[in-house]
Amino acid sequence: MAQMGHNISLPERARRIRRHALRMGEVQGQGYIAQALGVADVLAVSYFHATNYRAEDPEWEGRDRFLLSIGHYAIALYAALIEAEIIPEDELETYGTDDSRLPMSGMATYTPGMEITGGSLGHGLGIAVGISLALKRKKSDAFVYNLFSDGELDEGSTWEAAMSAGSYKLDNLIGIVDVNQMQADGPSIGVLNFEPLGPKFEAFNWFVQRVDGNDLGALVEAFDAARHHKGPEPRIIICDTKMAKGVPFLEARERNHFLRVEPHEWREAIRIIDAGAGE
Amino acid sequence: MRRSKYIRPDFLTRGADRPRMTTSAMIASIAGPDQSTRPAPFGNALAALAEKDDRIVGMSADLAKYTDLHVFRAAHPDKFYQMGMAEQLLMMSAAGMAREGFQPWVTTYAVFASRRAYDFICLAIAEEMLDVKIICALPGLTTGYGPSHQATEDIAMFRGMPNLTIIDPCDASEIEQAVPAIALHKGPVYMRLLRGNVPVVLDEYGYKFELGKAKIIRDGADVLIISSGLMTMRALEAAKDLQNDGVEAAVLHVPTIKPLDEATILAECRKQNRLVVVAENHTVIGGLGEAVGAALMRSNVRPAAFRQIGLPDEFLEAGALPTLHDQYGLSTLKVKAAIKSWLDE
Numbered sequence: 001m002a003q004m005g006h007n008i009s010l011p012e013r014a015r016r017i018r019r020h021a022l023r024m025g026e027v028q029g030q031g032y033i034a035q036a037l038g039v040a041d042v043l044a045v046s047y048f049h050a051t052n053y054r055a056e057d058p059e060w061e062g063r064d065r066f067l068l069s070i071g072h073y074a075i076a077l078y079a080a081l082i083e084a085e086i087i088p089e090d091e092l093e094t095y096g097t098d099d100s101r102l103p104m105s106g107m108a109t110y111t112p113g114m115e116i117t118g119g120s121l122g123h124g125l126g127i128a129v130g131i132s133l134a135l136k137r138k139k140s141d142a143f144v145y146n147l148f149s150d151g152e153l154d155e156g157s158t159w160e161a162a163m164s165a166g167s168y169k170l171d172n173l174i175g176i177v178d179v180n181q182m183q184a185d186g187p188s189i190g191v192l193n194f195e196p197l198g199p200k201f202e203a204f205n206w207f208v209q210r211v212d213g214n215d216l217g218a219l220v221e222a223f224d225a226a227r228h229h230k231g232p233e234p235r236i237i238i239c240d241t242k243m244a245k246g247v248p249f250l251e252a253r254e255r256n257h258f259l260r261v262e263p264h265e266w267r268e269a270i271r272i273i274d275a276g277a278g279e
Numbered sequence: 280m281r282r283s284k285y286i287r288p289d290f291l292t293r294g295a296d297r298p299r300m301t302t303s304a305m306i307a308s309i310a311g312p313d314q315s316t317r318p319a320p321f322g323n324a325l326a327a328l329a330e331k332d333d334r335i336v337g338m339s340a341d342l343a344k345y346t347d348l349h350v351f352r353a354a355h356p357d358k359f360y361q362m363g364m365a366e367q368l369l370m371m372s373a374a375g376m377a378r379e380g381f382q383p384w385v386t387t388y389a390v391f392a393s394r395r396a397y398d399f400i401c402l403a404i405a406e407e408m409l410d411v412k413i414i415c416a417l418p419g420l421t422t423g424y425g426p427s428h429q430a431t432e433d434i435a436m437f438r439g440m441p442n443l444t445i446i447d448p449c450d451a452s453e454i455e456q457a458v459p460a461i462a463l464h465k466g467p468v469y470m471r472l473l474r475g476n477v478p479v480v481l482d483e484y485g486y487k488f489e490l491g492k493a494k495i496i497r498d499g500a501d502v503l504i505i506s507s508g509l510m511t512m513r514a515l516e517a518a519k520d521l522q523n524d525g526v527e528a529a530v531l532h533v534p535t536i537k538p539l540d541e542a543t544i545l546a547e548c549r550k551q552n553r554l555v556v557v558a559e560n561h562t563v564i565g566g567l568g569e570a571v572g573a574a575l576m577r578s579n580v581r582p583a584a585f586r587q588i589g590l591p592d593e594f595l596e597a598g599a600l601p602t603l604h605d606q607y608g609l610s611t612l613k614v615k616a617a618i619k620s621w622l623d624e
């Protein structure tokens with residue numbers, strides 16, 4: 001696994017990912033920071049337990065492909081890429097500014113380690129199908145991970161891709177759904193009810209696991225099971241996460257899809273995250 | 280409206296001696312009864328190209344058989360991917376394939392690629408300049424199945440998409456030459472496909488396809504017809520007929536709609552003070568006609584007159600293709616008549 005030489009624990013990785021994200025949020029004063037805090041544990045396990053990559057060569061042919069379908073979560077992935085040393089830490093000060101390599105919605109042409117252009121939601125899983133087919137064609141044993149959101153379950157294209165992955169038996173494809181129960185117009189289930197979700201993917205011939213997406217131990221087990229599963233199915237890990245996880249006063253905000261945070265609150269949030277260091 | 284769904288066709292009242300009605304099968308060739316044709320020029324050209332190019336894969340959304348990709352599938356079954364009747368997935372998965380260094384050639388109908396999969400072509404493919412070739416049958420008015428199958432505005436939609444090259448070939452020879460040229464071009468391409476038994480028209484003029492180039496097929500002093508796709512076929516036939524009436528018509532064929540060869544178009548329009556007619560198998564809105572018109576305006580080039588032959592801004596009727604081409608002004612007879620009337624103005 002990559003970056004194991006640093007000997008930093010997963011909880012510490014997750015904490016630092018949250019901290020990087022908060023620092024970028026502070027640059028803009030607003031953004032998808034609640035999603036970033038919620039998905040930080042998933043990203044910590046992805047980048048510091050599950051995936052193969054070379055920080056100095058983000059396009060290394062043997063890498064696992066990690067796709068961010070939700071372009072809006074760019075702030076979260078940048079935080080992980082900074083922690084993985086694919087992006088230098090001092091670049092977080094440029095987040096969303098002119099000439100930055102870190103635009104507010106994720107794009108492959110801007111950022112090292114950003115595999116696809118997300119943001120037009122419902123693209124990632126289908127692109128992952130194509131990459132999975134291509135890797136099989138190349139006889140590569142790399143995995144393709146696609147991180148997508150519960151909101152993207154509303155998009156028909158997601159289900160076209162889900163049916164195709166099952167049909168093609170793409171056992172090199174691992175889907176990660178962040179079920180944080182919050183979309184632009186309100187709680188996800190109220191926007192469009194996608195439950196029962198696990199049985200839907202089972203019916204599409206996927207190997208399904210559903211875990212607490214803020215439980216690092218459970219995530220490690222789920223990622224291991226997904227990678228080592230012997231069946232021919234594509235794998236999905238449904239991660240139930242908590243928006244703004246780790247910063248209680250932000251967790252408590254009712255509508256936290258796109259957060260506006262006061263300048264002094266960023267400092268307070270970072271102080272709370274720093275207080276958890278080394279736990 | 281020409282007809283009401285509450286009135287039976289009066290044809291049926293004519294009794295036993297009524298004539299056989301004109302019909303139009305779905306897979307009817309656009310070839311006229313006397314035209315020489317070659318079968319499946321796209322499928323054969325791509326199959327040949329894939330013999331020596333391992334990057335090429337073919338993908339379709341349940342329309343391989345109706346886009347001539349079945350020829351490629353038969354020749355290279357290991358390089359063919361059936362993506363199901365899912366055009367969004369077709370474009371997304373092609374993007375994934377291209378990211379990994381393959382060159383996917385994806386096929387569907389022009390209506391589905393443009394109207395249904397636009398966002399996926401735009402963001403997953405064009406925005407990153409990925410090397411995906413999108414080959415679509417039934418462009419413009421080439422089926423009598425009505426608006427569900429008639430891609431009358433595909434060029435208008437795709438012209439607005441950055442990075443995308445748009446090709447509207449005229450005949451079998453041009454398709455055969457365009458396939459390797461498109462393969463050499465790095466980046467996304469949309470090609471309007473003529474399928475099945477495709478007429479062979481341009482060989483007799485010694486024409487050679489070059490990506491991005493408009494070419495004079497024949498010269499003439501009275502009118503300059505600027506055309507693409509199957510309308511070049513019609514323009515050449517009309518030009519022959521016009522010659523019998525003493526009218527000399529030039530035909531400038533523009534198979535690459537984008538990027539547009541404005542230099543050649545402007546040079547031809549400047550050369551002589553002629554009537555300029557743009558003829559396209561597409562709505563008059565947003566296609567070649569308006570592209571040429573804008574280019575002329577920008578460069579202060581004023582031809583004797585500027586006219587468009589194209590489809591009207593409306594949902595077209597269903598029926599037999601030859602009847603519809605006549606009704607909407609794309610037939611050789613109607614092209615000729617329109618030009619004569621404009622010359623008489």
